[in-house]
Amino acid sequence: MDSFKALLIEEHEGKVGHRFVDMTRADLDAGEVVIRVAYSSINFKDALAATGAGKIIRRFPCVGGIDLSGTVLESADPRFQPGDPVIATSFDIGVAHHGGYAELARVPADWVVPLPAGLSLYDAMALGTAGFTAALGIVRMEENGLTPDKGPVIVTGATGGVGSLAVDMLAQRGYRVVALTGKESEADYLRGLGAAEVMLRQDLDLSRIRPLDRARWAGAVDNLGGDVLAWIASTMEQGGTIASIGLAASMSLNTTVAPFILRGVSLLGIDSGYIREPYRSGVWQRLASDLRPPHLARMSRSIPFADLPATFDEYISGRAKGRVVVEVAGG
Numbered sequence: 001m002d003s004f005k006a007l008l009i010e011e012h013e014g015k016v017g018h019r020f021v022d023m024t025r026a027d028l029d030a031g032e033v034v035i036r037v038a039y040s041s042i043n044f045k046d047a048l049a050a051t052g053a054g055k056i057i058r059r060f061p062c063v064g065g066i067d068l069s070g071t072v073l074e075s076a077d078p079r080f081q082p083g084d085p086v087i088a089t090s091f092d093i094g095v096a097h098h099g100g101y102a103e104l105a106r107v108p109a110d111w112v113v114p115l116p117a118g119l120s121l122y123d124a125m126a127l128g129t130a131g132f133t134a135a136l137g138i139v140r141m142e143e144n145g146l147t148p149d150k151g152p153v154i155v156t157g158a159t160g161g162v163g164s165l166a167v168d169m170l171a172q173r174g175y176r177v178v179a180l181t182g183k184e185s186e187a188d189y190l191r192g193l194g195a196a197e198v199m200l201r202q203d204l205d206l207s208r209i210r211p212l213d214r215a216r217w218a219g220a221v222d223n224l225g226g227d228v229l230a231w232i233a234s235t236m237e238q239g240g241t242i243a244s245i246g247l248a249a250s251m252s253l254n255t256t257v258a259p260f261i262l263r264g265v266s267l268l269g270i271d272s273g274y275i276r277e278p279y280r281s282g283v284w285q286r287l288a289s290d291l292r293p294p295h296l297a298r299m300s301r302s303i304p305f306a307d308l309p310a311t312f313d314e315y316i317s318g319r320a321k322g323r324v325v326v327e328v329a330g331g
């Protein structure tokens, strides 16, 4: 493959934009593993990066796409051989190192994970960083003592990628899942993924958050941050656990220490980006086994590579639902 297609994110006079370009291997960043990219995906972070709605890109120009799955073409690292199906997500991919929105990628071997048995290259991107992060949040909460008998788990931003996957995985593990969403029209979708109850964000009074309120949640997967996270902290049960994953609503957190010192609540920070081996492959193995979301096909759809630029706005405006797989070169 001498020349290949890529979606390049550039900055001109302080303005960030993206366009399809033809690249050659010589344009790629350094790394031991060359991968023919089959699929990528869209995460909230990808949309922020490509449109400049968030300061995500740390090195311009940069091929976008924080996720990719594909087949090894060449490897200077003995852990990988030509023909191996692999996944590469996180680290600097798509933010400071050319990413998955290209037919060819070259990345350090430490960023590559073998495709677990039981997952296809397509499944791997239907999961992507969103699935990896939802699973990591659940693993960390359970390491902190969360079990289904402790009480309900609330998932915020529930119709989004991380949210849909967290609802599905938690329900399948026997948790009573309460899905918090801004989309009234998607209640049936969320119940179909296993939510026992659907709450609407617009029904919450976030103008009066008390230090401690009625205790309701044993666990929480939060994709929003801001007032919603502050409200969750104030309504956690004794010994409850929050996985703080996202900032789709706000980067701020204005709360008190009351939930932490009077109810023993744990606020776990979840960073999918720099978790290393063997933890990283371990979480991927679990995504192919006991944490595999049963409704992955129902919550994901695919788009041709050419349609990628037109899809980012759904994410920026909060209309995104489930997961979008990008057919870069196909499986």
Ligand SMILES: NC(=O)c1ccc[n+]([C@@H]2O[C@H](COP(=O)([O-])OP(=O)(O)OC[C@H]3O[C@@H](n4cnc5c(N)ncnc54)[C@H](OP(=O)(O)O)[C@@H]3O)[C@@H](O)[C@H]2O)c1
Pocket (backbone or CB within 6 Å): 042, 043, 044, 045, 129, 130, 133, 156, 157, 158, 159, 160, 161, 162, 163, 180, 181, 182, 183, 201, 223, 224, 244, 245, 246, 247, 248, 249, 270, 271, 272, 273, 315, 317, 318, 319, 320, 321, 322
């Ligand atoms: N910590 C990590 O390692 C890590 C990894 C992956 C993602 N994340 C973060 O997790 C969050 C979710 O990521 P994602 O890829 O699942 O995003 P996504 O697919 O775009 O979903 C985000 C969802 O949040 C809700 N939402 C969006 N904008 C909002 C706003 N302004 N106010 C309130 N709610 C809003 C919407 O769901 P409803 O309408 O159902 O509420 C939306 O579907 C993002 O902040 C992302 O950056 C972090």
